Amino acid sequence: MRKLKKCLLVFISSLAIVLISYGVLFYFNFFQEFVTVxxxxxxxxxxxxxxFKSCYAPKLSFSSMPVTEISQTSINLLGNPVNNIKVLEKAQRYYIPLKSICTVLGFSLVKNNSEFILTKDNMNYILSNTDCIINGQSYSLRGNLIFYENKEYISISDIExxxxxxxxxxxNNKVISLLTPLSNSNKSENELTDGKVALIRLEDFSAESVLLSESGQMKFKIIGNYLNSQGIKYHIAWVPRYKSPSNxxxxxxLSNISIENVGFINTLDYLINHGGQVGLHGYSHQAGNNTSISGIELSHKYNSSEEATRSVLENAIDTASALNIPCTFFESPHYKATSKQKEVIKEYFQYLYEPNSILTFHKIQRENNNLFIPTPLGYVDNLDVSSIEKGLAHPTPGELASLFYHPYKELNFINFSKENFGVKVDYSSSSPLQQIVTSINRYNYRTIHVSDLKN
Known part of the structure; x- marks a missing residue:
């Protein structure tokens, strides 16, 4: 009995030491300054x-992707068919002749050495193979120009x-209609210059189900347009390859060329052009016979060796490079990457958009030249944003105002119709995302991209 009491006393003492140590570490890790702008x-x-420089140079590049002619696909521009043209495809983007677009829209087109000068009324554009100067502002083309059969072709994303x-x-009908812009398509001029930092991530963006439909793609554009109009910077956690072995x-x-996938990449381009920053959320977000998004890809059980971990990362990076999608961060599916796997990820990405450990689930943690960025405000469950609103209204000292949201929840709050060569939008202000944005603006937060977190 005496021996049992002694063992019990040692156990309790050890537990108390661990708890006190954890408490001290928690205190000094937690109570720090807010991240501000x-x-x-x-x-x-x-x-x-x-x-920071990644250890990996992609094996695939956008410049080396093949160009193919697409048949049985037509283009309408503000209600007018663009006739007698070829439609090209490269890296899941469709291209049409630059001259045809300028003619229909009434722009003069003059070639000056390697550049094109586009003018109409008080609008003046200088277009090169990779960039466009729009009334003095520089824009990087999402698709770059293609020179094909003595004509210059421009991508649908860049025309937009x-x-x-x-x-x-x-x-269904293989028709792409270029319509008047969504309302409030320009960025808000009321963006805060000072305030506490907030981060928003749109989760599980992949070419499947609703994001391969006409309605779903337009609704995602409406979401991106709304966020941009409110001056909100946001992130897109992209899963490059969708797999469902059971189906x-x-x-x-990289291999399945279809109008659905072209529409998906066009949607991703639209979000990039309207305030979004893309990161990689795994490669397929699954392993074995599991389905993407619900499955786990990196953990003690899955792709646990260094070689397998690198394969996941490099496959994802190669896909992004080939499709010309710039990716700034990595987020392991369900935050399940082990400490050893995270050490490998750190060689490829400066920003790991997830907590490093249970002790740092609430704040940014720097390790050498890498940053771990958690989401302590959590996510929207059952359309209830009350806990997120509470966290924004009454922030715990030092806690990062960072959250993620599954944007599929937003779609039932959006309706639209096509009228007079445009899109009429009915977007309910009661949606979870709009409630969150309202709170962000009410409490004077400034949204940033993870890439803003550097000297």
Whole structure:
């Protein structure tokens, strides 16, 4: 009995030491300064520098992707068919002749050495193979120009941005309509320059189900347009390859060329052009016979070796490079990556958009030149945003105002119709995302991209 009491006393003492140590560590890790923005620059005492370089050079590149002619696909521009043209495809984007677009829209087109000068009324654009100067502002083309059979071709995504239009993909009839822009398509001029930092991530964005439909793609554009109009910077956690072995589905965007996938990449381009920053959320977000999004890809059980972990990362990076999708961060599916797997991820990405450990689930943590960025405000469950609103209204000292949201929940709050060569939008202000944005603005937060977190 005496021996048992002694063992019990040792156990209790050890437990007390562990709890006290945890409490001390928690206290000093937790109570720190808020991350803020002042004079349009992030203020924090431990920001990394801008010298990070990934260990990996992609094996695939956008420039080397093939160009093919697409048949039985037609283009309408503000109700007018664009006739007698070829439609090209490269890296899941459709292209049409630049001259045809300028003719229909009434722009003069003059070639000056390697550049094109586009003018109409007081609008003046200077277009090169990779960039466009729009009334003095520089824009990087999402698709780059293609020179084919002595003609210059421009992608639908770039036509949208340069000429302020929105593309609607009719999958059944293989018709792409370029329509007048969504309302409030320009960025808000009321963006805060000072305030506490907030981060928003749109979760599980992949080429499956609703995001392969005409309605779903337009609704996501409406979401991106709304966020941009409110001056909100946001993130898109992209899963590059969608797999559902039980349903015999493997949507590899590098090999499965279809109008649905072209519409998906066009939607992703639209979000990038309207305030979104893309990161990789695994490669397929599954393993074995599991289905993407619900499955786990990195953990003690899955792809646990260094070689397998690198394969997941490099496959995802290669896909992004081939499709010309810039990716800034990595987020392991369900935050299940082990500490060893995270050590590997850190070689490829400066920003790991997830907590590093249970001790740092509430704040940014720097390790060498890497940052771990958690989401302590959590996510929207059952359309209830009350806990997130409470966290924004009454923030715990030092807690990062960071959250993620599954945007599929937002779609039932959006309706639209096509009228007079445009899109009429009915977007309920009672939606979870609009409630969150209202709170962000009410309590004077400033949304940033993870790439803003550097000296």
């Amino acid at each position: 002042k004079d349009n620059k992030v203020q924090w005492n431990n920001l990394p520098d801008d010298t 941005y340069i000429f302020n239009l929105v593309a609607d993909f009719d999958m 015999n589905i493997d949507n590899d965007l």
